[in-house]
Structures are given as C-alpha cells and as structure tokens.
Amino acid sequence: MQVTLKIFRFNPEKDKKPHYETYKVEADPTDRVLDLLEYVKWHNDGTLSFRRSCAHGICGSDAMRINGRNYLACKVLVKDLRSNKITVEPILGLRVIKDMIVDMEPFFEHFRSVMPYFVNNDPPPATERLQSPEQRERFDDTTKCILCAACTTSCPSFWASDSYVGPAAIVNAHRFIYDSRDQAATERLNILNDQFGVFRCHTIFNCTEACPREIQITRAIGEVKKAIATGRLD
Amino acid sequence: MKTHQYEVIVVGAGGAGLMAALYASRSANTAVLSKLYPTRSHTGTAQGGVGAALGNMEEDHPEWHTYDTVKGSDYLGDQDAIEFMCSEAVQAVYELEHMGLPFSRTPEGKIAQRPFGGHTNNVTGKPVPRACYAADRTGHMILQTLYQQCIKNKVQFYDEFHVLDLIVVNGAAAGVVAVELATGELHTFHAKAVIFATGGHGRIWEITSNAYAYSGDGVAVTLRRGIPAEDLEFFQFHPTGIYRLGILITEGVRGEGGILLNDKGERFMTKYAPTVKDLASRDVVSRAMYMEMREGRGIGGKRYLYLDVTPETVNKYAAIDGRRLPDGSAYQLKGEEILSKLPDIVDFCRTYLGVDPVTQPMPVQPTAHYAMGGIPTNKFGEVVIDEQNTVMPGFYAAGEVACVSVHGANRLGTNSLLDLITFGKHAGLRAAEFSKGATFQSLPSDAADFARQQLDRLVNNHGTENVADISNEMKAIMFDHVGVFRTEEGMRQVLKTIGELKERFKNAEVDDHGKVFNTNLLNTWELGNMLDLAEVTTFCALARHESRGGHAREDFPKRDDVNWLKHTLAWTVDGEIKLSYKPVTITKYQPKERVY
Numbered sequence: 001m002q003v004t005l006k007i008f009r010f011n012p013e014k015d016k017k018p019h020y021e022t023y024k025v026e027a028d029p030t031d032r033v034l035d036l037l038e039y040v041k042w043h044n045d046g047t048l049s050f051r052r053s054c055a056h057g058i059c060g061s062d063a064m065r066i067n068g069r070n071y072l073a074c075k076v077l078v079k080d081l082r083s084n085k086i087t088v089e090p091i092l093g094l095r096v097i098k099d100m101i102v103d104m105e106p107f108f109e110h111f112r113s114v115m116p117y118f119v120n121n122d123p124p125p126a127t128e129r130l131q132s133p134e135q136r137e138r139f140d141d142t143t144k145c146i147l148c149a150a151c152t153t154s155c156p157s158f159w160a161s162d163s164y165v166g167p168a169a170i171v172n173a174h175r176f177i178y179d180s181r182d183q184a185a186t187e188r189l190n191i192l193n194d195q196f197g198v199f200r201c202h203t204i205f206n207c208t209e210a211c212p213r214e215i216q217i218t219r220a221i222g223e224v225k226k227a228i229a230t231g232r233l234d
Numbered sequence: 235m236k237t238h239q240y241e242v243i244v245v246g247a248g249g250a251g252l253m254a255a256l257y258a259s260r261s262a263n264t265a266v267l268s269k270l271y272p273t274r275s276h277t278g279t280a281q282g283g284v285g286a287a288l289g290n291m292e293e294d295h296p297e298w299h300t301y302d303t304v305k306g307s308d309y310l311g312d313q314d315a316i317e318f319m320c321s322e323a324v325q326a327v328y329e330l331e332h333m334g335l336p337f338s339r340t341p342e343g344k345i346a347q348r349p350f351g352g353h354t355n356n357v358t359g360k361p362v363p364r365a366c367y368a369a370d371r372t373g374h375m376i377l378q379t380l381y382q383q384c385i386k387n388k389v390q391f392y393d394e395f396h397v398l399d400l401i402v403v404n405g406a407a408a409g410v411v412a413v414e415l416a417t418g419e420l421h422t423f424h425a426k427a428v429i430f431a432t433g434g435h436g437r438i439w440e441i442t443s444n445a446y447a448y449s450g451d452g453v454a455v456t457l458r459r460g461i462p463a464e465d466l467e468f469f470q471f472h473p474t475g476i477y478r479l480g481i482l483i484t485e486g487v488r489g490e491g492g493i494l495l496n497d498k499g500e501r502f503m504t505k506y507a508p509t510v511k512d513l514a515s516r517d518v519v520s521r522a523m524y525m526e527m528r529e530g531r532g533i534g535g536k537r538y539l540y541l542d543v544t545p546e547t548v549n550k551y552a553a554i555d556g557r558r559l560p561d562g563s564a565y566q567l568k569g570e571e572i573l574s575k576l577p578d579i580v581d582f583c584r585t586y587l588g589v590d591p592v593t594q595p596m597p598v599q600p601t602a603h604y605a606m607g608g609i610p611t612n613k614f615g616e617v618v619i620d621e622q623n624t625v626m627p628g629f630y631a632a633g634e635v636a637c638v639s640v641h642g643a644n645r646l647g648t649n650s651l652l653d654l655i656t657f658g659k660h661a662g663l664r665a666a667e668f669s670k671g672a673t674f675q676s677l678p679s680d681a682a683d684f685a686r687q688q689l690d691r692l693v694n695n696h697g698t699e700n701v702a703d704i705s706n707e708m709k710a711i712m713f714d715h716v717g718v719f720r721t722e723e724g725m726r727q728v729l730k731t732i733g734e735l736k737e738r739f740k741n742a743e744v745d746d747h748g749k750v751f752n753t754n755l756l757n758t759w760e761l762g763n764m765l766d767l768a769e770v771t772t773f774c775a776l777a778r779h780e781s782r783g784g785h786a787r788e789d790f791p792k793r794d795d796v797n798w799l800k801h802t803l804a805w806t807v808d809g810e811i812k813l814s815y816k817p818v819t820i821t822k823y824q825p826k827e828r829v830y
Contacts, residue, residue: 057582059279128345144371185326
C-alpha cells in the first residue's frame with residue numbers, strides 16, 4: 001500500500017521555524033512507523049532526525065506524536081493507524097532540537113527529583129531480603145516504566161506548566177513508595193506534595209492511554225494522592 | 235575543542251558500564267560516556283533471567299553452574315574465569331537484590347528461579363531452575379536498578395556522547411575522543427584508565443535481536459588502534475526470534491515448558507537432545523531448527539518453526555517428561571501464569587504478529603543475538619593484547635564487547651547478565667585502583683585528528699553510494715553464509731563481497747552536513763564499523779577448520795581438539811587481517827563429547 005507521511009521538520013542550522021514535509025512511501029501494513037521513517041531517512045532525506053535503538057518497544061527512545069497521539073514509533077504498525085495518511089511530530093512540551101529530537105533533560109530532571117532509587121539503611125542480610133509474591137505484586141505495574149516520556153508529554157497539566165513533575169516521575173516514585181523493602185516513602189510523598197507535585201494531576205487519563213507499556217498510570221497517581229491525603233500506604 | 239579530565243572514563247552505559255561506574259566512582263573521579271541515554275542501552279532488552287546457583291527452588295551448586303558453562307562453551311571457555319564468574323554469581327545476585335532489584339518471588343519470599351537451556355543438575359542431567367528472574371524483563375530491571383543507583387551515588391554522565399576513538403600513549407590508554415550529538419563538537423576525555431563497555435555487533439546480520447546501536451563500535455575502534463579481537467567467529471544465533479523481525483522470544487518460554495514444533499507437529503528436539511530436549515544449548519537448538527527446515531519441515535515449508543507455550547501443549551509434554559513442581563506435584567501451567575510470567579512476550583506477539591501465545595503457537599527462527607568474542611581481557615577486566623596475555627596498561631573492557639573468555643564457543647542463556655555484573659564490577663574496581671597509582675600521561679596535540687579525519691572523509695566524498703543498500707547487502711550475505719552453518723565457498727564469496735562493499739563505502743552518501751544531531755553521519759560511521767567486523771568475523775571463521783559451539787562448518791563438521799582447542803586473535807595491520815592463536819585455560823574439566 002502507499003502511505004503519505006507528513007513529517008514535522010525543523011533544522012536549527014537552517015530553519016527559522018518548523019514546517020512539514022510530505023513523503024509518499026510504499027509500506028506493508030505490518031511495517032512499524034519507525035520502518036517508514038528509516039526508509040525516508042536513507043532514501044529521501046538523510047537529514048531527517050529521530051532517536052531509536054531497540055526497535056521493539058523496550059528502550060524508550062522513539063516516543064513521537066503520530067496522528068495526534070503519543071506512541072513509540074517502533075510499537076505502532078501502519079495497519080494499527082487505520083489510515084494511509086500518517087502525520088509524525090515530536091512529543092509536546094519539551095523543546096524541539098531537530099525534527100523529532102527534543103530536549104529530554106527537563107524530563108530526566110523531574111525523574112531525578114523524586115528519589116527514584118531504592119533506600120534501605122539497615123545492613124543487608126547475608127542472602128536476599130524476603131518479599132512475598134503479594135508484596136512484590138503491589139508495585140509490579142510501575143516497575144515496567146521505560147522512561148520514554150510518552151505519558152508526561154501527553155499531559156495537559158505538563159503542557160500548562162513544565163514545572164509539574166509529571167506522570168513518569170510519579171510512576172517511578174510509586175514503584176519505590178509501595179516496595180515493602182524501601183524506607184523512604186515519607187520523603188518521596190513530601191516531595192510529591194509540593195505545589196508542582198501530584199495534585200497538578202487532573203485525572204485526564206491521557207498518560208494512561210499514551211503509555212506503551214500499558215501501565216495504569218492514573219491509578220498509580222491516584223494511589224500516591226491518597227497516600228498523601230491519608231498518611232497511609234494501603 | 236573541549237578537553238575534560240577524569241581518572242576513569244567508562245564508555246557505554248548498559249549493565250557492564252553502569253556496574254563499572256558504580257564501583258570505580260567509589261574511589262576515583264569517574265565519568266560515563268554513552269551514545270544513548272543510559273536507560274536506552276541494550277541490556278534493557280534481556281528477558282529471561284540472570285544465572286546464579288542460589289538453590290531457591292531445588293538443589294544447585296556453583297560447581298554445577300561452572301561445569302555447565304564449560305560444557306556450554308564447547309570447552310573453549312577459560313575455566314579459571316568461568317569458575318570465578320559462577321562462584322561470584324550468588325553474591326552478585328544478592329547484591330542486585332540489595333540494590334532494590336524487584337525479582338519475582340517464590341511463595342517463601344525468596345528470589346524466584348526458572349530453568350534455562352544448558353543449565354542442569356549435574357547428577358541427574360535434568361534441567362535445573364537457575365535463572366533468577368523478574369518476569370520476562372530481567373535486563374530492564376537490572377538496567378533500571380543500576381541507573382537508579384548511579385543517580386543515588388551522583389555518578390557523572392555525558393549522555394549522547396558518541397565515542398569515536400581510543401587515545402593510546404606509550405602503549406597505554408590515555409583517554410577517548412567523542413562527538414557530542416547535540417552540538418557535533420569533538421571532545422577529548424583525558425583519563426588514567428578507560429573502560430570499554432560498548433556492547434556487541436549483531437546488526438551485521440539481517441535477522442537479529444539486537445538494537446540499532448549494536449554496531450560494534452568498541453571492537454572496531456580498538457582494531458584501528460592495533461588491539462586484537464578474540465574469537466570473533468563465535469557469534470550466537472538464538473533459536474527463537476520472531477519470524478522475519480528477529481525480536482527475541484526468551485528461552486524462559488521453554489523454561490516454563492514451551493515446546494518447539496515442526497510442520498508435522500513433532501517435538502523435534504527429542505531427536506537432537508534426548509535428555510534435556512527443548513532446553514539444550516542455544517547452538518544445538520538453532521542447528522536442529524535449520525536441519526528441520528532444510529528437510530522441508532519448516533511451517534508450510536517456510537523458514538520458521540513453531541514455539542508453543544499454550545497450556546494444552548505445555549502440560550501434555552510436561553506429563554510425558556514427568557516434570558514436577560518443587561512440592562512434588564505434577565507440573566501444570568495455566569493461561570494466566572503465561573500472562574504474569576511472560577507479559578512482554580505476550581505483548582510482542584500480539585503487537586507485531588497478531589498472535590496470542592496463550593492460545594496460539596509463535597512463529598520463530600534463529601536470530602543473531604550475542605558476540606562471544608570481542609576485546610580480549612583477563613578475569614579482572616584488564617585488556618590483554620597478545621598470545622602471552624600481556625596487559626595493556628590503563629585499558630579495560632567488560633560485558634558483551636569483551637572476551638574474557640567465559641562463553642567460549644557458545645554462551646549459556648542467563649550468563650550474559652551475569653557476565654555484565656561480575657566483570658563490570660571487577661573492571662571498575664581494577665580501573666579505579668590502577669588510577670590511584672598512575673599519573674595522567676601528556677596527550678598528543680593531535681589527539682582528535684584521527685576521529686576527525688574519519689568523519690571528514692564521510693562528509694567530503696563523492697556521495698554516490700546509498701548507505702542502506704551497502705548495509706542491506708552486508709546483512710543478507712552474512713546471514714546466508716556466516717550464520718548458523720558455514721562453508722568455505724560461502725565465506726570466500728562473503729569476503730569478496732565485503733571487500734567490494736568497503737570500496738563502495740568510501741563514497742557513501744551522507745546528506746546531512748550539519749553539526750546538530752547528525753545521525754546521518756554517525757550511523758554511516760557505524761556502518762563502517764560493521765563492515766570491519768563482518769570482514770574480520772568471516773576471516774576468522776574461514777580459518778577455523780572445525781565445528782565448535784556457535785561455529786558450525788559443513789565442510790569440517792567435527793570438533794577438533796588436537797588442532798583447534800585455542801582462541802583466535804585477529805589484528806588489522808595496514809588493511810590486512812593477521813591471525814594468531816592462544817591456548818585455552820583448562821583447570822578441572824578435560825574436553826569430552828558434548829551431548830544434551
């Protein structure tokens with residue numbers, strides 16, 4: 001089938017402002033959108049720039065806005081889009097550097113701000129710390145995060161203020177807050193109780209829809225809100 | 235040009251690089267350079283588990299793990315290093331758990347373990363659950379956990395800095411040259427010690443489980459600097475890649491009871507590995523699959539087979555095998571357990587194939603997966619540069635880019651993650667220790683020239699040759715002739731073709747002449763690395779007149795311990811490849827016939 005790709009283009013060394021270029025490419029319905037971008041890059045215009053690595057939805061490099069919704073370009077097939085017109089744009093809310101490449105630093109800064117690491121100051125036992133399958137299951141969903149930024153950059157609260165810590169950072173805080181072995185839940189909850197913390201979330205669910213790992217993000221954020229409000233971890 | 239100075243520079247931010255950085259930064263001023271954001275590294279795609287004889291499910295011992303690894307390596311692994319790795323494994327896994335890694339759990343709350351290919355109870359010969367896992371995203375959890383710990387310990391990162399060259403002064407490593415992707419500027423990083431943890435090069439084959447980033451930069455850079463590569467002819471083809479896409483389907487699927495079936499619905503592995511069947515070593519299973527397909531028993535006569543993990547099939551064969559649960563009851567797998575233990579596999583199959591593994595078999599074919607060979611090191615991660623294992627001062631390598639050699643001619647599943655954490659740690663410790671007793675060497679004024687020339691040549695050529703065409707031709711011939719089976723005729727043709735492709739590459743078309751995120755230029759530079767790796771790999775494979783582990787010659791079908799129980803060393807000198815060999819370290823286990 002022939003697909004018409006409309007791609008957001010911005011080259012900071014040449015362009016004063018962004019524009020769109022259109023490319024017609026032959027595609028198989030099972031091609032990934034990433035495959036089409038690779039085709040354009042190596043056959044139409046080598047300057048087309050985007051990040052990618054694993055190409056199967058694990059490394060989190062290639063979050064993009066495709067037909068108006070955030071996806072990983074390697075995890076959405078042409079047939080999934082149910083259209084032979086495909087528009088590809090950078091994710092929103094982060095500064096565009098070149099084409100689909102945005103400045104990820106503010107995103108990672110928010111991630112780093114929530115103590116996204118295990119804290120347990122007791123001397124470790126000789127073997128593993130024990131954790132029941134039920135305790136392990138409690139935070140399973142939020143361990144899946146690949147830091148692709150699809151959630152945070154789909155969030156209207158983040159678009160409104162990039163000081164908002166954003167769903168991805170909250171997901172990563174949740175992963176430790178609900179880990180029975182961790183000891184820093186109170187500190188993390190204090191951080192998220194900030195004016196740019198978890199209460200900026202207005203339960204719009206864009207994040208949950210955008211997550212390529214199918215993490216129930218809005219639910220995780222709700223649990224963190226509740227923990228702050230009640231002072232208890234259920 | 236900017237110059238930076240650190241006692242230790244780590245190149246690569248996957249499992250080995252992050253582990254090295256965590257340990258080196260405890261005592262030395264350390265920085266990590268990576269062409270990707272650290273969490274994009276290929277370690278994150280590892281699925282099934284990390285091997286360690288914890289014995290949480292049933293009896294197990296590090297000695298059994300050692301023997302299995304020696305046997306898996308087809309006796310080409312260095313036994314002192316293997317014993318070291320397998321005995322360190324247990325503490326290494328506990329250490330990861332203490333860092334917060336969310337392993338799956340047994341009912342008693344211990345780290346859960348599953349069987350994997352080639353890991354056995356050395357008394358009964360039956361599969362033993364040794365792979366410590368976090369669902370089917372163990373690599374993701376290792377990568378995330380180590381990155382989290384690096385943040386906690388304030389490790390210095392230079393993200394999206396692509397290393398192009400190693401600076402060598404007086405025969406010792408003195409730093410690296412890297413291009414900053416965001417600006418296109420070259421930076422010199424002056425160091426007392428350099429650790430390469432740059433990963434593998436599976437992208438030289440058409441069907442591969444490997445990330446785009448796996449272009450062999452580490453080995454290509456060091457070959458250009460006169461450092462040899464070891465055992466490059468040994469490259470692992472994982473039996474179960476998704477048909478045509480190559481995406482990995484973990485061996486953990488077979489660990490949970492999944493079965494390989496041919497077009498007649500036969501469980502063909504019983505013919506090739508009567509004792510452990512579907513859980514034989516990867517080289518054995520991949521060859522068996524090729525033989526089945528060659529004899530017309532691929533599905534519909536095509537080049538794929540079925541991997542079936544539906545409860546009906548699993549439970550049928552588990553009953554035939556007499557497989558038991560730890561409590562002694564008969565093994566039973568339920569559909570919901572597939573979802574909880576293998577969620578990503580289910581997701582990949584649904585996304586890319588429209589196949590639901592809970593109710594349907596998965597179409598699979600062998601996929602280029604893992605480099606057993608690489609930059610030669612000893613068990614401390616020190617790079618050794620000749621037949622006598624002479625240490626190169628200040629230079630270290632760990633993870634897939636390195637060849638210790640603990641994997642020999644064929645790596646066992648779960649041993650790559652173990653390799654990363656073990657040798658990443660020791661390379662980091664050694665590099666930091668070395669840097670304390672060393673002074674900074676003075677850098678030559680032209681330290682960045684060699685890297686700059688390589689890029690300039692790509693931008694300023696005639697630009698007549700399409701990069702994708704060169705790349706695709708390389709990948710196709712490598713997959714056809716330097717894959718699971720090899721012949722002299724096929725490999726001679728490959729060397730001829732690669733020679734032609736290298737000529738064409740001199741006029742590779744680079745459209746982008748800008749500075750900012752010039753991925754066009756850097757991806758083209760990576761293709762140059764891949765062509766080098768493809769050529770040396772084929773040259774080494776052509777020279778080795780035997781079949782051993784992942785290197786299967788149709789014209790030399792037997793292992794030949796009299797003439798070939800030795801490691802290959804390959805140098806490139808003035809465009810020519812030069813080979814030499816060094817002995818394998820054998821301690822307890824004398825080579826014998828390898829049957830599963």
